[in-house]
Amino acid sequence: MKFVAKKPREGINVSDVHPLVEAGTLVVGLTLIFVFIALLLIFLIEIALYFVSDETEAELFADWLPEDLVAVSPADDRLYETQLLLDRLSSHWIDTPYTFRLEIDDSEVANAMALPGGLVVVTEGLLDKVESENELAFVLGHELGHFRNRDHIRALGRGIVLSLFFAVVTGNDVAGLGIKATDVTLRGFSRKQESAADEFGLSLVHAEYGHVNEAWRLFERWDSEQDSSPGIVTYLSTHPQAGNRVEDLKLLADREGWQVQGDVRALQW
Numbered sequence: 712m713k714f715v716a717k718k719p720r721e722g723i724n725v726s727d728v729h730p731l732v733e734a735g736t737l738v739v740g741l742t743l744i745f746v747f748i749a750l751l752l753i754f755l756i757e758i759a760l761y762f763v764s765d766e767t768e769a770e771l772f773a774d775w776l777p778e779d780l781v782a783v784s785p786a787d788d789r790l791y792e793t794q795l796l797l798d799r800l801s802s803h804w805i806d807t808p809y810t811f812r813l814e815i816d817d818s819e820v821a822n823a824m825a826l827p828g829g830l831v832v833v834t835e836g837l838l839d840k841v842e843s844e845n846e847l848a849f850v851l852g853h854e855l856g857h858f859r860n861r862d863h864i865r866a867l868g869r870g871i872v873l874s875l876f877f878a879v880v881t882g883n884d885v886a887g888l889g890i891k892a893t894d895v896t897l898r899g900f901s902r903k904q905e906s907a908a909d910e911f912g913l914s915l916v917h918a919e920y921g922h923v924n925e926a927w928r929l930f931e932r933w934d935s936e937q938d939s940s941p942g943i944v945t946y947l948s949t950h951p952q953a954g955n956r957v958e959d960l961k962l963l964a965d966r967e968g969w970q971v972q973g974d975v976r977a978l979q980w
């Protein structure tokens with residue numbers, strides 16, 4: 712039999728599928744693979760972080776500041792007084808692994824947050840809203856409650872987790888990573904975490920003053936004012952409804968037999 716060489720048919724190396732469709736499939740496929748790897752990393756590292764001890768965390772984040780923090784001047788009166796108050800409250804938490812640092816963010820939006828390494832950030836907007844030291848003490852105490860329950864570590868996700876991953880891989884310092892506070896606090900906490908933080912916070916306030924008078928006064932005002940200015944919305948977007956919270960705090964004080972009357976201290980600025 713004689714071999715007859717046949718010419719290959721035209722366009723044998725050209726796919727029948729339109730090139731744009733092929734390119735699209737490739738892009739979508741690769742994107743899905745990358746998203747999957749990123750999600751897997753976030754998941755695995757969140758689990759790993761859960762086993763990082765408080766001491767390691769305190770050490771790792773000792774000098775860290777979030778990249779999106781707009782810090783007020785170190786000479787600011789309110790910074791000095793609020794740090795002192797934070798120190799007084801945390802002194803009732805015996806054996807804490809943290810040295811608590813306070814920073815004031817120059818923002819009109821009222822908020823307070825607990826960040827890795829014992830960093831507590833309050834905003835100028837929040838300090839403008841509090842009317843007594845006792846009100847501020849409870850807000851700070853609540854944030855200390857998040858450290859105590861390690862909620863802030865559980866909240867480490869997304870940006871911060873990937874940044875940490877690259878820090879570990881490249882051997883870089885955490886402080887130079889440009890991690891933002893919003894990376895940590897974006898998710899907020901569950902209702903259960905919030906009420907546990909409230910319980911611990913109120914116990915610190917009670918230990919400090921011997922009563923819990925005016926501890927929740929700020930939330931009573933917010934509840935009755937029905938104020939929807941952006942500052943309040945933001946604090947409330949990461950914290951429980953003011954009205955429910957006041958009710959729960961009253962019940963807690965009653966259950967613990969904590970005095971609800973007592974001298975209220977004026978703000979020291």
Ligand SMILES: [Zn+2]
Pocket residue numbers: 853857900905908949950
């Ligand atoms: Zn909270």
